[in-house]
Amino acid sequence: MIQFSINRSLFIQALNATKRAISSKNAIPVLSTIKIEVSQSDITLTGSNGQISIENIIPVSNENAGLLISSTGAILLEASFFINIISSLPDLTLDFKEIEHHQVVLTSGKSEITLKGKDVEQYPRLQEVSTDNPLILETKLLKSIISETAFAASTQESRPILTGVHLTLKDHKAFKAVATDSHRMSQRLLTLEKSATDFDVVIPSRSLREFTSVFTDDIETVEIFFSPSQILFRSDYISFYTRLLEGNYPDTDRLLMNQFETEAVFNTQALRHAMERAYLISNATQNGTVKLEITETSVTAHVNSPEVGKVNEELETVEKTGSDLTISFNPTYLIEALKALKNETVRIRFVSPVRPFTLTSDDEEGFIQLITPVRTN
Amino acid sequence: MIQFSINRSLFIQALNATKRAISSKNAIPVLSTIKIEVSQSDITLTGSNGQISIENIIPVSNENAGLLISSTGAILLEASFFINIISSLPDLTLDFKEIEHHQVVLTSGKSEITLKGKDVEQYPRLQEVSTDNPLILETKLLKSIISETAFAASTQESRPILTGVHLTLKDHKAFKAVATDSHRMSQRLLTLEKSATDFDVVIPSRSLREFTSVFTDDIETVEIFFSPSQILFRSDYISFYTRLLEGNYPDTDRLLMNQFETEAVFNTQALRHAMERAYLISNATQNGTVKLEITETSVTAHVNSPEVGKVNEELETVEKTGSDLTISFNPTYLIEALKALKNETVRIRFVSPVRPFTLTSDDEEGFIQLITPVRTN
Numbered sequence: 001m002i003q004f005s006i007n008r009s010l011f012i013q014a015l016n017a018t019k020r021a022i023s024s025k026n027a028i029p030v031l032s033t034i035k036i037e038v039s040q041s042d043i044t045l046t047g048s049n050g051q052i053s054i055e056n057i058i059p060v061s062n063e064n065a066g067l068l069i070s071s072t073g074a075i076l077l078e079a080s081f082f083i084n085i086i087s088s089l090p091d092l093t094l095d096f097k098e099i100e101h102h103q104v105v106l107t108s109g110k111s112e113i114t115l116k117g118k119d120v121e122q123y124p125r126l127q128e129v130s131t132d133n134p135l136i137l138e139t140k141l142l143k144s145i146i147s148e149t150a151f152a153a154s155t156q157e158s159r160p161i162l163t164g165v166h167l168t169l170k171d172h173k174a175f176k177a178v179a180t181d182s183h184r185m186s187q188r189l190l191t192l193e194k195s196a197t198d199f200d201v202v203i204p205s206r207s208l209r210e211f212t213s214v215f216t217d218d219i220e221t222v223e224i225f226f227s228p229s230q231i232l233f234r235s236d237y238i239s240f241y242t243r244l245l246e247g248n249y250p251d252t253d254r255l256l257m258n259q260f261e262t263e264a265v266f267n268t269q270a271l272r273h274a275m276e277r278a279y280l281i282s283n284a285t286q287n288g289t290v291k292l293e294i295t296e297t298s299v300t301a302h303v304n305s306p307e308v309g310k311v312n313e314e315l316e317t318v319e320k321t322g323s324d325l326t327i328s329f330n331p332t333y334l335i336e337a338l339k340a341l342k343n344e345t346v347r348i349r350f351v352s353p354v355r356p357f358t359l360t361s362d363d364e365e366g367f368i369q370l371i372t373p374v375r376t377n
Numbered sequence: 378m379i380q381f382s383i384n385r386s387l388f389i390q391a392l393n394a395t396k397r398a399i400s401s402k403n404a405i406p407v408l409s410t411i412k413i414e415v416s417q418s419d420i421t422l423t424g425s426n427g428q429i430s431i432e433n434i435i436p437v438s439n440e441n442a443g444l445l446i447s448s449t450g451a452i453l454l455e456a457s458f459f460i461n462i463i464s465s466l467p468d469l470t471l472d473f474k475e476i477e478h479h480q481v482v483l484t485s486g487k488s489e490i491t492l493k494g495k496d497v498e499q500y501p502r503l504q505e506v507s508t509d510n511p512l513i514l515e516t517k518l519l520k521s522i523i524s525e526t527a528f529a530a531s532t533q534e535s536r537p538i539l540t541g542v543h544l545t546l547k548d549h550k551a552f553k554a555v556a557t558d559s560h561r562m563s564q565r566l567l568t569l570e571k572s573a574t575d576f577d578v579v580i581p582s583r584s585l586r587e588f589t590s591v592f593t594d595d596i597e598t599v600e601i602f603f604s605p606s607q608i609l610f611r612s613d614y615i616s617f618y619t620r621l622l623e624g625n626y627p628d629t630d631r632l633l634m635n636q637f638e639t640e641a642v643f644n645t646q647a648l649r650h651a652m653e654r655a656y657l658i659s660n661a662t663q664n665g666t667v668k669l670e671i672t673e674t675s676v677t678a679h680v681n682s683p684e685v686g687k688v689n690e691e692l693e694t695v696e697k698t699g700s701d702l703t704i705s706f707n708p709t710y711l712i713e714a715l716k717a718l719k720n721e722t723v724r725i726r727f728v729s730p731v732r733p734f735t736l737t738s739d740d741e742e743g744f745i746q747l748i749t750p751v752r753t754n
Contacts, residue, residue, distance in 0.1 A: 081661070081685070088654045090647075103686070110693075111654055115686035270467075277465045277488055284458070308458070309480070309492035316487075 153205035154181035207242035262322035530582035531558035584619035639699035
C-alpha cells in the first residue's frame with residue numbers, strides 16, 4: 001500500500017496540470033478521478049476525459065519534489081476534491097499513506113485527513129501510441145502555430161471535422177497547419193530543418209488549447225508521436241494524448257488567390273480597436289456587419305444599427321494601392337484575426353466585395369489569414 | 378441641447394461608480410439607463426435600481442475632469458452600452474454633443490459614434506431626503522462597521538427584516554449595528570464623540586455592500602441623513618440613497634450571556650484555515666458539521682463524512698480555561714466570523730453544547746459575534 005512524503009506545493013502544481021484533462025461532469029464517473037501510481041522511482045499522475053489524457057511524472061530525482069517513497073501502489077481519488085484538500089493543508093510537506101479499504105490518510109502539520117479512494121482496476125486503459133520516430137519541435141514554435149490557427153476552427157458540431165486543426169507534413173519537410181470554420185481561415189506554413197515522416201491529421205482545436213496550458217514555457221522541446229487514432233505530445237515528465245478527428249479535411253488551398261485589386265497596410269492595434277468599437281454597435285443588431293470604404297483619399301469604417309446608433313471611423317493607413325472598394329464583413333472575424341498577429345502592421349489584400357480578403361504580415365512569413373465578406377444588397 | 382468635452386478616463390470612473398446602482402435586468406426598463414444632466418457648473422450622473430440610487434457630480438472646478446460645458450440639458454442613455462462605448466474610444470478627450478431626436482454624437486480622435494437616447498422625462502423621481510442635521514462619520518469607520526456586520530445578515534427572503542443591518546442610536550451617543558440570520562449574529566457597539574439625533578433603522582445589507590464599493594477610501598467623511606423610508610449617504614460629489622426595510626427588528630440583546638463555562642484564545646488565521654479544511658469534508662454531505670472537543674490537555678476538531686472521509690485536527694490555543702466541552706457547529710459560520718476579525722487572536726467563550734458561543738477579540742472593543750451550535754444525536 002502506498003506511502004510517500006512530498007513537497008506539497010510541487011505536488012499541487014503537478015496535480016493541477018494533470019487536472020486539465022479531467023472534467024468533473026464526465027458521463028463516465030471514474031474519469032472524474034485522478035490516478036496516482038507510485039513506483040520505487042517516481043509518482044505518475046493520470047487524468048483523462050476520454051478525449052485528452054495527461055500523464056505527469058514526478059521522479060524521485062527531482063530535488064524540488066522532496067519525494068521519499070516508502071511503499072508503492074496505485075489508487076484513484078476524486079480529482080477536484082483531492083486537490084482542494086491538498087491545497088488547504090497547513091504544512092510545506094505532505095505525508096500520503098494508504099490504509100485498508102482504499103483509504104488514504106493525508107498528514108500535514110497537525111492536520112490529519114482521511115479520504116476514500118477507489119480501486120485502480122476501475123480506471124480505463126489509455127490507448128497506446130508507439131513511441132518510435134518522433135517529430136521534434138520547439139515548444140514555443142508549436143504553441144505559436146496553435147495560437148495562430150486554433151481560434152479559426154469551428155465551434156459548431158454540425159461539421160465536426162472543422163472543429164479541428166489540419167496538420168500535414170509533405171515531402172518530409174513541408175509543414176502546414178490550417179483551420180477554418182468556413183467563414184474565415186488561418187494557415188501557417190513552415191519548412192522543417194530536419195526531415196521527418198509525412199503525416200496528415202486533424203486534431204481537435206480544444207485539445208490543442210489544453211496542450212498550450214499544460215506545456216509551460218520552461219519545456220524547450222516536445223516530441224510528437226502519431227498513431228492512426230491518437231497523437232502523443234511528450235516532454236521529459238509530461239505525456240499529453242489526444243484523440244484525432246476522423247474524416248477528410250476540405251481542400252483549403254483553392255481559396256487562396258494570387259491576384260488582388262486593392263491593398264492596404266494598417267497599424268494592427270489601431271485597426272483592432274476601431275473594429276472593437278464597430279463591433280459594439282454592430283453586435284446590437286443581429287448579424288451586424290461593418291462596411292469598409294477604401295477610396296483614393298481615405299479608408300473609413302461604418303456601422304449603422306438603426307435601433308441603437310452608428311459609427312463612422314477614419315482609419316489611417318501606412319500604405320495603400322489599387323482601386324476603390326467597398327466591402328462588408330463581420331467585425332468579430334477581423335478582431336480575432338488581428339489578435340493572432342504579432343506584427344505591428346498588417347497587410348490586407350482585396351479581390352472584390354464578394355471574394356475573401358487576406359491578412360498577412362510582412363514579418364511573419366508563411367502565416368496567412370482569410371476572411372469571407374458578407375454580401376449586402 | 379447638451380454639449381461638453383471631458384477627460385475620458387475620469388468620465389469612465391464616474392460612470393462606473395454610478396453604474397453600481399443600475400441593473401441591466403430591471404423590471405422597469407428605464408432604470409437600465411443612466412441619467413446625464415448638464416448644468417453650467419457641473420454634470421450629474423444618476424443611476425437607480427429602485428432600491429439604491431446613486432448621484433455622482435462632476436463639477437467644472439475639478440481640474441482632473443478637463444470639463445468644458447458649452448450647452449446644458451439632460452438625456453437618458455442605455456447604461457452598460459454607453460459605458461462600453463466610452464471605454465472603447467481612442468482618445469484622452471471625449472466630445473459629447475446632443476443632436477435632434479434625443480441622439481448624441483460622441484467624438485474622440487477620429488472616431489465618431491452616434492447613439493440613440495431617451496427623453497429624460499421618462500426617468501422616475503427619486504424620493505427626497507431632507508438634508509438637515511446629518512450624522513457625520515468617518516468613511517473608514519463606517520465601512521469597517523459594515524464589513525463586521527453585513528455578512529451575518531440573512532440572504533433568504535423568508536424573513537425580509539433579517540436581510541438588513543439594524544442601526545440604532547440611543548441617548549444621542551450609543552451607536553449599535555447588528556445583523557443576524559438566526560444562526561449567527563454580529564454586533565458592533567460604538568460611543569459617538571459628538572451627540573446626534575437618535576435613530577432606529579434597518580438597511581438592506583446588499584445596499585451597504587454597494588455603499589462600500591462606491592465610497593472609496595479617499596473620501597474622508599460621510600454625512601448620513603434619515604427619512605422615514607430612505608437613508609442618504611453623502612460626500613462632496615456622491616449621494617447614495619437606499620430604501621429602508623420595514624418592520625420590527627428582533628431583540629438580539631437577550632441572546633448575549635454574561636457567564637461562561639469554557640474559554641479559549643486561538644490564533645485567528647490558524648483556526649480559520651483548520652475550519653476551511655473541515656468545511657471541505659463536512660460540505661461533502663448535507664448539513665455537515667464540525668465537532669470541537671476541548672479537554673484539559675488539548676483542543677481538537679473532527680469531521681466524519683462517512684462517504685468521503687474524515688478530518689482530525691489538533692488546534693493550538695494561546696490560552697484555555699474552564700471545563701471540558703464538546704460542541705458541534707457549521708464551520709462556515711465560524712470561517713465567516715473569523716474573516717470579519719482583524720485581530721491576530723480570537724477569544725471564544727462557551728456556555729454549553731446547546732447554547733450559542735461568542736467570539737470577541739481583545740483589541741476590538743465593542744465587537745461581538747455569536748454562533749449557534751447544531752445539536753447532534
